[in-house]
Amino acid sequence: MARVNNWQLGREMSYWYPEARPQKQFAAVFDTNKCIACQTCTLACKTTWTSGKGQEYMLWNNVETKPYGSYPLAYDLKLLEMLNGQQWNGNKYEGQTIFESAPAGERVLGWRPEQQDYAYPNVGEDDCAGQVDHGQFLSLPHMNWFFYLARICNHCTYPACLASCPRGSIYKRPEDGIVLVDQGRCRGYQECVRGCPYKKVFFNPMTGTSEKCIACFPKIEQGIQPQCFVNCIGKIRLAGWISKPGQVRADNPIDYLVHIRKVALPLFPQFGLEPNVYYIPPIHAPVSFNKQLFGPGAGEAVKTYRNAMNDPDLAGLLCLFGSTEMVVSRFSRQGDSVTGFDERGSAVVRVPLREPVHVRPAVDTKNQLVRINCP
Amino acid sequence: MKYAVFILAIISAACSRPQKTVNEVVAVSAAKLPMDPADRAWDNAPAHIARMIPQDLVEPRLMTPSTQQVTIRSITNGAEIAFRLEWEDPDSNDLPGPAKMVDACAVQIPEKIEKDLPEPQMGQEGKRVQVTYWRADWQAAVNGRGDTIRDIYPNASIDHYPFESKPLEPGSGEQKEMAMLYAPARALGNIRGGPRTVPVEDLVATGPGTLTPGPPLGANGRGVHGKTGWSVVISRRLPEGLAPNQRSHAAFAIWQGAKQEAGARKMRTGWIPLVRRGS
Ligand code: SF4
Numbered sequence: 001m002a003r004v005n006n007w008q009l010g011r012e013m014s015y016w017y018p019e020a021r022p023q024k025q026f027a028a029v030f031d032t033n034k035c036i037a038c039q040t041c042t043l044a045c046k047t048t049w050t051s052g053k054g055q056e057y058m059l060w061n062n063v064e065t066k067p068y069g070s071y072p073l074a075y076d077l078k079l080l081e082m083l084n085g086q087q088w089n090g091n092k093y094e095g096q097t098i099f100e101s102a103p104a105g106e107r108v109l110g111w112r113p114e115q116q117d118y119a120y121p122n123v124g125e126d127d128c129a130g131q132v133d134h135g136q137f138l139s140l141p142h143m144n145w146f147f148y149l150a151r152i153c154n155h156c157t158y159p160a161c162l163a164s165c166p167r168g169s170i171y172k173r174p175e176d177g178i179v180l181v182d183q184g185r186c187r188g189y190q191e192c193v194r195g196c197p198y199k200k201v202f203f204n205p206m207t208g209t210s211e212k213c214i215a216c217f218p219k220i221e222q223g224i225q226p227q228c229f230v231n232c233i234g235k236i237r238l239a240g241w242i243s244k245p246g247q248v249r250a251d252n253p254i255d256y257l258v259h260i261r262k263v264a265l266p267l268f269p270q271f272g273l274e275p276n277v278y279y280i281p282p283i284h285a286p287v288s289f290n291k292q293l294f295g296p297g298a299g300e301a302v303k304t305y306r307n308a309m310n311d312p313d314l315a316g317l318l319c320l321f322g323s324t325e326m327v328v329s330r331f332s333r334q335g336d337s338v339t340g341f342d343e344r345g346s347a348v349v350r351v352p353l354r355e356p357v358h359v360r361p362a363v364d365t366k367n368q369l370v371r372i373n374c375p
Numbered sequence: 376m377k378y379a380v381f382i383l384a385i386i387s388a389a390c391s392r393p394q395k396t397v398n399e400v401v402a403v404s405a406a407k408l409p410m411d412p413a414d415r416a417w418d419n420a421p422a423h424i425a426r427m428i429p430q431d432l433v434e435p436r437l438m439t440p441s442t443q444q445v446t447i448r449s450i451t452n453g454a455e456i457a458f459r460l461e462w463e464d465p466d467s468n469d470l471p472g473p474a475k476m477v478d479a480c481a482v483q484i485p486e487k488i489e490k491d492l493p494e495p496q497m498g499q500e501g502k503r504v505q506v507t508y509w510r511a512d513w514q515a516a517v518n519g520r521g522d523t524i525r526d527i528y529p530n531a532s533i534d535h536y537p538f539e540s541k542p543l544e545p546g547s548g549e550q551k552e553m554a555m556l557y558a559p560a561r562a563l564g565n566i567r568g569g570p571r572t573v574p575v576e577d578l579v580a581t582g583p584g585t586l587t588p589g590p591p592l593g594a595n596g597r598g599v600h601g602k603t604g605w606s607v608v609i610s611r612r613l614p615e616g617l618a619p620n621q622r623s624h625a626a627f628a629i630w631q632g633a634k635q636e637a638g639a640r641k642m643r644t645g646w647i648p649l650v651r652r653g654s
Pocket residue numbers: 152153154155156159160161162179195196197198199200201212273
């Protein structure tokens with residue numbers, strides 16, 4: 001095993017291969033507070049990529065209701081139980097990653113879901129964290145809670161799927177960091193399915209190979225965001241590029257949210273993969289739960305997010321989510337509007353920080369009519 | 376009554392007849408290769424019982440030994456060589472799926488007959504090995520299992536496949552081409568699942584993790600699962616230079632699907648001398 005730097009853990013860690021960061025790293029920020037679990041993203045992916053034979057059960061994108069939802073069943077709980085002690089000391093992880101706690105004879109600490117574990121893709125949907133007792137509805141906000149967690153492959157910096165494959169059939173593209181299974185080389189051993197803690201590789205029984213999210217690379221290559229991003233009803237998603245540690249740029253939307261404002265955090269950083277989908281934690285979930293999912297910065301992230309209305313740069317950037325089909329590589333706020341630029345530096349979108357509000361009186365005297373609210 | 380006792384005695388003597396075993400794999404000559412594992416012609420070939428060891432050199436290793444031994448017989452017709460492998464495995468696992476591995480076996484032979492043998496574990500750089508690999512789900516496909524999801528999950532219900540919908544004509548070139556878009560491994564010629572004409576594959580390797588399709592050696596095979604385990608015949612072209620009374624080597628591997636064995640998680644033998652007997 002090699003020693004590599006994992007900035008999300010605040011320390012070096014052991015990994016199967018030496019550190020080899022791509023020239024550019026595909027990354028994304030998902031705002032959990034805006035997701036409505038409409039599953040449009042799930043369907044956008046399904047209809048685009050996994051309508052084939054043997055892919056029926058696959059959801060490269062899924063949205064689960066936390067705390068109880070999971071797909072495949074208990075994918076997170078199972079590994080959290082296997083992974084002993086996950087202590088943080090400030091921003092430094094003092095527990096073990098799945099690479100460091102690999103049992104004898106294994107490349108990573110992992111497990112393989114059974115067929116039944118994929119049978120209920122939306123188990124726990126809208127299940128609340130606790131009983132809503134009689135009368136509780138009168139004392140909002142949020143005695144009990146749930147939130148929606150949209151998930152795709154994290155195109156990890158240190159992918160466990162890649163480390164698990166004894167044949168080197170999985171590769172991370174040097175040009176954009178997208179992690180792919182070579183369909184010509186895979187022999188269907190399902191080691192990657194076992195190794196990925198997020199369970200984002202799926203075995204196809206009809207082709208006999210394992211398949212996974214490809215970050216819509218044909219679109220990304222043209223500077224366009226993936227299908228699950230551009231179809232997102234809640235406009236919770238922003239795709240882009242995260243800079244290497246030490247090369248952070250304040251005008252890079254992902255860098256700004258992740259590295260500078262630290263409002264977007266990785267999912268289960270303690271697993272050690274340096275995942276590249278970052279989440280703005282839910283503001284109403286208990287901080288202890290948020291910390292288990294998103295690491296020690298979750299409390300501060302919620303505070304920063306709650307204050308976004310007094311924070312024009314952050315608010316402006318949040319307005320860019322779902323505002324354009326193009327990948328925004330750079331942003332800039334001027335007064336009350338924010339502009340997004342593509343990689344060539346061309347402005348691709350400009351949005352106001354606040355949409356103008358028009359109040360229409362109930363009685364329109366000019367036209368002599370009474371307006372009613374239509375659902 | 377006397378007769379009955381006598382007949383029983385003959386039957387039990389036949390059943391318990393001690394197996395003639397040899398300490399190397401001896402390929403005996405026959406005009407025709409018996410591809411049926413139950414063919415009586417196999418009785419003419421001496422049995423070699425090989426002890427198996429877990430693959431425990433490279434990760435992921437097999438930490439719990441499973442298949443203890445494999446009984447090997449071999450027959451050659453002078454152009455091809457066949458091996459019959461028999462091992463105990465009460466469960467037949469021939470349905471692939473998530474976390475569902477299939478039973479399999481393989482024969483490995485050095486590409487060249489050399490004094491210095493390649494590493495027994497998949498060969499090494501500069502010393503390539505040829506591997507003939509048989510798999511239970513491929514056998515099921517050859518035996519007639521269909522190529523639909525219902526052949527694997529009989530109760531599956533599917534609303535719609537875009538490549539099987541109008542206006543595409545079923546079986547038309549256009550329809551087949553579109554279906555390939557949804558089966559990338561097949562489109563690349565990596566036929567791990569689906570229709571097959573033979574249940575085996577010709578492969579080569581130069582070390583762990585390097586297994587790849589090799590030059591065709593006419594591999595064929597047939598496996599039958601009985602009460603106690605598998606009996607599988609694997610045939611291929613005679614190894615280069617294996618003249619009568621010449622020696623090469625062979626190694627064998629077994630995977631039990633029920634024990635989640637696949638790829639590197641397998642039971643294997645070391646090199647075993649392989650002798651071609653006869654004139
Ligand atoms: S999320 Fe899983 S499948 Fe995706 S790169 Fe990371 S380890 Fe691999």
